[in-house]
Amino acid sequence: MGKENIVIADENEKGKKGPDFIRQIxxxxxxxxxxGTSVHTRFPPEPNGYLHIGHAKSICLNFGIAEDYEGGKYNLRFDDTNPxxxxxxxxxSIIRDIEWLGFDLTDRIFYASDYFEQFYExxxxxxxxxxxxxxxxxxxxxxxYRGTPTTPGKNSPYRDRSVEENLEMLENMKNGKYKDGEHILRAKIDMSHVNMNMRDPAIYRIKNATHHRTGDKWHIYPMYDFAHGYEDAIEGITHSICTLExxxxxxxxxxxxxxxxAPCHPQQIEFARLNLTNxxxxxxxxxxxxxxxxxDGWDDPRMPTISGLRRKGVTPSALKRFAREIGVSKxxxxxxxxxxxxxxxxxxxxxxxxxxxxxxxxxxxxxxxxEGKSELVDAENNPQAEDAGNRQIPFSREIYIxxxxxxxxxxxxxxxxAPGKEVRLKHAYFITCNDVIKDKEGNITELHCTYDPETKGGNAPDGRKVKGTLHWVSAEHAVDAEVRLYEPLFTLEDMSDMEEGKVYKDYLNPASLVILENxxxxxxxxxxxPGNPYQFLRKGYFSADSRYHTSEKPVFNRVVALKDSWAKIQKK
Known part of the structure; x- marks a missing residue:
């Protein structure tokens, strides 16, 4: 299926007109x-990488559906069939990501490798x-031999082996008597079937490799299409929800x-996977x-991985809300x-x-x-939250803006x-710029200002108004920190639309990370x-970096920027 233009959310979800098509089914x-009378879903990742935001959508869909229905259950099942x-x-990492999202995995973790004996049967x-x-x-x-979508395949010359010979060879495959790729077990369906997946698909391939759970016990491993339905049936899954491919x-x-x-026959339902710009x-x-x-690893904040989003400072509730609001579609x-x-x-x-x-x-x-004087000024922690309280921050003769x-x-x-202009310092006083100090090269090194001591708290008793309010930090009490500003990792909006001859690395954004050290x-x-986000006034939302942040040298990642009206004016 082709892709629509860039959208915000599925129309059915935006209107909130009822359950999505999966819940309707x-x-x-x-x-x-x-x-049956209950719902049982599963999320079946292959443990060959870290989960990304697309997986988060699937997790929230599968697990969220189970939570929506009385008696519903969900499984995390590792599809560990490729050692x-x-x-x-x-x-x-997968377990950690899912638990961070807020889903309880107590008694809910399963492995395809638990069923290797049953698969063989x-x-x-x-x-x-x-x-x-x-x-x-x-x-x-x-x-x-498989043919093409427009031409039928042809039967393998080994397709008519006797049952006895097939059983003997399969046993030898299982016991490690053959080299990788020497033989393969295939289903006997129809080599002229219009659906190429039905043209005698592979069931078992030989892999003389050590498995992370079963060791060297097995020398053959099941293909995903063969194992998937059986895993669902063994676990009693009612609805096997997967993506359109x-x-x-x-x-x-x-x-x-x-x-x-098989113990039961689950129903497979497909939905459109998540695709994000850039x-x-x-x-x-x-x-x-x-x-x-x-x-900088799987948890680099520029990566779409759940661990990268977590390190960046995205909250699990925001990620779950995003998954809910974009909805599901075919x-x-x-x-x-x-x-x-x-x-x-x-x-x-x-x-x-x-x-x-x-x-x-x-x-x-x-x-x-x-000189030498300092004081504490009151500052509200969050005007949007009534119970957030206040804190006190130091103010002194020298500050940074x-x-x-x-x-x-x-x-x-x-x-x-600006010279001769008066502004408000957030939570503190009105100041007026009187002198601009420059170095030999003409660079501005500091400003000399005066303050109005009657305006403590940021209000003038005579009622005069100023339009500008600046954030600041006391120079004497300031903590040196590193701040990391992130932009999309790629410059191309639709990464499925790369120019001929180019690869995804050609679209890496050189400005995807800017590190400010002073x-x-x-x-x-x-x-x-880490994980406790802050709004840096007028700059955006930031969170301490879980890898590099220390009290001696704080490191903060920008989670998301604020809208800047002056930047818009400059751009125009």
Missing amino acids: INHDLETGKN EKEETEYVK YALQLVKAGKAYVDSLSAEEIRE FENHRPLYDWFLDNVT TVMSKRYLLELVTSGLV VNSLIDMNFFDFIIREELNETADRVMAVLDPLKVVITNYD ERDDFMEEPPKKFFRL CKVEPSLADAV
Whole structure:
């Protein structure tokens, strides 16, 4: 199926006109008793990489559906059928990500490798029924014999082996008597079938490799299409929800279940996977980014991985809300990353404490403030939350403001600091700029200002108004910090629309990470805890970096920027 243009959310979800099409199917099944009287779903990741935001959508859908229905259950099942690519590290990361999202995995973790014996019994059933055979064609020959979407395939010369010979060879495959690729077990269906997935698909391949859970016990491992339905049936799954690329595999899913004595027959339902602007979701691409050192590991905040989003400072509730609001559809579409940012921004506006941090500091000396004097001023933590309380922050003779909050020759509608102009310091006083100090090269090194001591708290008793309010940090009490500003990792909006001859690496954004090393933050931020986001006033939402942040050298990641009206004016 093709992709629609960039969208914000599925129309059915935006209007909130009722349950999505998957829940409609489930409701009908419950009413008719098709799959019993309860709902049981699963999320079946292969442990060969870290989960990304697309997986988060699937987790929230599968697990959320189970939670919606009385008596509903959900399983986390690791599809660990390929020992050459799977690692315990990935198993642990997947469990950690799902628990971080808020789903309880107590007694809910399963492995395909738990069912290897049962899979083999199902394979024996198919062989004994004359519905599977051992093929000795090479991989290249199998591809050639398979045909094309417009031309039928042809039968393998080994397709008519006797049941006895197939059973003997399958046993030898299982016991490690053959080399990798020497033989393969295939289902005997129809080599001229219009659906190429039904043209004698592979069931077992030889892999003389050590499995992360079963060790060297097995020398053959089941193919996904063969194992998937049986895993669902063994676990009592009622609805097997997967993405659209498996739609053409559904007849095969049903065929495997129909031709053995399976405990039940789950229903496969497909939905459109998540595609985001300026993002790649391919595990292969993400692994290459990590192994080639183009990013700072699987948890790099520029990555679409759940661990990267967590390290960046995205909250689980924001991620779950995003998954809910984009909805589910049968049509592939491209979701604008700006919508994800909007969701994050809305949530953090309600929950994040407001603090002051100066990212590009310019020193201001308040000449009529006593030297050596300092005081504490009251600051509200979050005006959106009534119970957030207040804190006290130090104020002194020398402070830092943002360098771009001052202009020597300001244009119209610049309501910040300029020579002879008065502005408000947030929570503190009104100040007026009197002198501009420069070095030999003409660079501004500091400003000399005076303050009005009658305006403590940011209000003038005579009622005069100022349009500009600046954030600041006391120079004496400031904590040095590193701040990391993130932009999309790729410059191309739709990464499925690359120019001919180009690869995804050609679209890497050189400005995807900007590190600011000379930032000044208020002293309370020395005790910041990763995962606890803050709004840096007028700059955006930030969170302490879980890898590099320490109280001695704080490191903050920008989660999402704030809207800047002056930046918009400049752009125009």
